[in-house]
Amino acid sequence: MIALSLAEIAAVVGGQTYDIPDPELQVTGPVVRDSREVESGSLFVAFVGERVDGHDYAEAVIEAGAAAVLASRPVGVPAIVVDDVQTALGALARHVVERLGATLVALTGSAGKTSTKDLIAQVLRSKAPTVFTPGSLNNEIGLPLTALSATEETKFLVLEMGARGIGHIRYLTELTPPRIGLVLNVGTAHIGEFGGREQIAQAKGELVESLPEDGAAILNADDPLVRAMASRTKARVILFGESDEADVRAENVRLTESGQPSFSLRTPSGCSDVTMRLYGEHHVSNALAAAAVAHELGMSADEIARALSEAGSLSRWRMEVTERPDGVTVVNDAYNANPESMRAALRALAAMGKGRRTWAVLGQMAELGDEALAEHDAVGRLAVRLNVGKLVAVGGREASWLQLGAYNEGSWGEESVHVSDAQAAVDLLRSELRPGDVVLVKASRSVGLERVALALLADGTEGEVSAR
DSSP: OOOHHHHHHHHHHHHHEEEEEEOOOOOOOOSSGGGGGTTTTTTTEEOSSSSSSSSGGGGHHTTTOOOOESSSSSSSSSSSESSSSHHHHHHHHHHHHHHHHOOOEEEEEEOOOOHHHHHHHHTTHHHHHEOOOOOTTTSSTTTHHHHHTTTOOOOEEEEOOOOOTTHHHHHHHHHHHSEEEEOOOOOEEEEESSHHHHHHHHTTTHHHHHHOTSSEEEHHHHHHHHHHGGGGOOOOOOOEEETTOSSEEEEEEEEEETSSSEEEEEEEEEEEEEEEESTTTTHHHHHHHHHHHHHHHHHHHHHHHHHHHOOOOTTTTTEEEETTSOOOEEEESSSSSOHHHHHHHHHHHHHHHTTEEEEEEEEESSSSSGHHHHHHHHHHHHHHHHSEEEEESSSSSHHHHHHHHHHHHTTTTSSSEESSSSHHHHHHHHHOOTTTTTEEEEEEEOOOOHHHHHHHHHHHHTOOOOOO
């Protein structure tokens, strides 16, 4: 964070200082909510959670070097006490962003937010110092903490914004007002909470409504609900996609033998070829979104293409591809899942597995409401249409719908199977995997299916997998 005195912070957040011998002492370290992340000069934010109360760690964080605690009650050590810690954290983030003068880029969408945010960050940091959301910490706590990690040297601040209802993104844009706003897509993630795709579009479009007249709204030309958001912003509109009408578009899209996308990137400033290190054709759209942001910020087509071709995966368990010594390839995409990302992952598996035996180890897609049965059934059917060698559906009722969809599409016998839990999936794979197989593991985060991928990778290290 930029250096601020405790007195300045108290004034910004409307707090009272307690047990602070020197109000001019500066916070020079990071603002953190986890006591394990405290460094010298940190500000520790004490949240009260369901199982842990951050106030209980106040003394320990001061001993570890924190300058003070942002708290909702006096804690017997240097503290700034406020009525609501979350509101105070947001106010501090807004103050710091206004002081910074960095260009703020915000993005949202139903699928691909984190992968696209990571691409944008890697492209922009090839040009200037860039701070970006770690992982998918895109809510009312993670977003201000990310903004507060910026320093005087930061030129670009890239923030992922998530929403679980109308008004959520509007609130986030009030904390960190963007100049560039990017909307990727409107899908069915969290449709059970929103009630429909139109409501999701209403929520996602709050981002472009927040943009200033001299800002830029970057919209997906290939998604009608996103493209329609052009009427909701006073900012200049830039379209990306494969449509001929897109300002930034991909031509001659193809996949390498290993399933990595390659295409010609065309921007208003020129054309250049891209071959990505990431896997799956769905990353083309993500790359175009990143390219549109970079073009808006003055990068040439050659600079953008070079950075996109060098970019890797920064966030864990998102299409992490690892080949074991015995030739088994494990694709760990278990961080989260929705119908759009599930279809993209299956298509990537099909491309990667040409000439090899493929496995799709899939679990529940959460928060689909009344659409759950139809969406799980459709994913099971798609696995069959893509000629996936074997579908392993893991978990309860929703997982059984995956297997049922595959069965009804024509997958009989041992081509699809439903198992009870992650350990049962591991046991099955240990008994049947053979060298050269490709295994995709994917489900909603709540399923914890990464345990399957991690077990398979550990087996590869220890040589425990049987081959036949």
